[in-house]
Amino acid sequence: MVDIHSHIVYGVDDGAQTIEDSLAMLRMAAECGTTDIVATPHSDNKYTYYPELIAERIAELQAAMGDRIRIHRGCDFHLHFDNIRNCEEDRSRFTINGQRYLMVEFSEINIPKNITLVFHDMLRRDITPVVTHPERNALLMARVNQMVEWVRSGCLMQVTAQSLIGGFGKKAEEAAKKLMRHKLVHFIASDAHDTEFRPPDLRPAWDLVASDYGEKTAELLFNTNPRMTLTGEYIECEDPDDVPVKKSWFRW
Numbered sequence: 142m143v144d145i146h147s148h149i150v151y152g153v154d155d156g157a158q159t160i161e162d163s164l165a166m167l168r169m170a171a172e173c174g175t176t177d178i179v180a181t182p183h184s185d186n187k188y189t190y191y192p193e194l195i196a197e198r199i200a201e202l203q204a205a206m207g208d209r210i211r212i213h214r215g216c217d218f219h220l221h222f223d224n225i226r227n228c229e230e231d232r233s234r235f236t237i238n239g240q241r242y243l244m245v246e247f248s249e250i251n252i253p254k255n256i257t258l259v260f261h262d263m264l265r266r267d268i269t270p271v272v273t274h275p276e277r278n279a280l281l282m283a284r285v286n287q288m289v290e291w292v293r294s295g296c297l298m299q300v301t302a303q304s305l306i307g308g309f310g311k312k313a314e315e316a317a318k319k320l321m322r323h324k325l326v327h328f329i330a331s332d333a334h335d336t337e338f339r340p341p342d343l344r345p346a347w348d349l350v351a352s353d354y355g356e357k358t359a360e361l362l363f364n365t366n367p368r369m370t371l372t373g374e375y376i377e378c379e380d381p382d383d384v385p386v387k388k389s390w391f392r393w
């Protein structure tokens with residue numbers, strides 16, 4: 142499996158704090174069948190993203206892990222003005238392996254009004270936004286048809302493995318399954334922060350997807366699609382299903 146979302150680099154965000162934390166997470170990922178893991182430290186108002194420092198720490202961790210797992214660089218990219226401007230100047234600072242896929246995280250309290258234009262601009266510059274864990278964002282889940290439009294224009298979606306197995310509560314689990322039904326999931330990743338509460342173990346979610354949606358779907362979401370982000374190959378995806386809009390007698 143290829144895990145495209147994790148906080149395994151120590152001392153740069155709210156994930157691993159020490160090199161021992163990082164190595165414990167990497168050992169766990171490898172033991173659970175992950176061959177490649179993308180380190181995606183936050184770049185937001187709280188944590189500054191330094192690509193050179195992160196690359197240095199990845200090299201240190203890779204040397205310690207040898208050939209047990211391959212580590213790649215990415216970013217948990219928050220949608221704020223400076224980030225967007227910096228990414229448009231040089232996408233390789235933030236994208237997975239310096240290729241075209243960019244992990245994009247929305248705030249839980251606000252969806253920028255011009256976000257569709259921002260996405261179109263990114264796509265025009267050959268950057269593919271990958272919206273992270275929409276199932277855990279109530280504002281996004283209230284706009285599923287908006288996500289359908291984003292996917293039709295070229296964006297992709299990543300769901301958190303733990304959401305599918307109930308680790309983030311019933312609401313997130315149901316939301317993840319709704320996104321699966323509407324063909325709005327292209328990747329499943331751990332978003333691991335530690336070895337205990339948010340571990341880099343994709344196996345329980347793989348088992349659930351394989352039994353409920355079939356092995357082929359599991360292979361696509363945990364392996365084939367994520368692996369293509371490492372090389373920057375274009376990912377072809379199915380047309381998602383619209384969500385019927387409920388008609389209301391009341392006008393607000």
Ligand SMILES: [Fe+2]
Pocket residue numbers: 146147148181217332
């Ligand atoms: Fe994350």
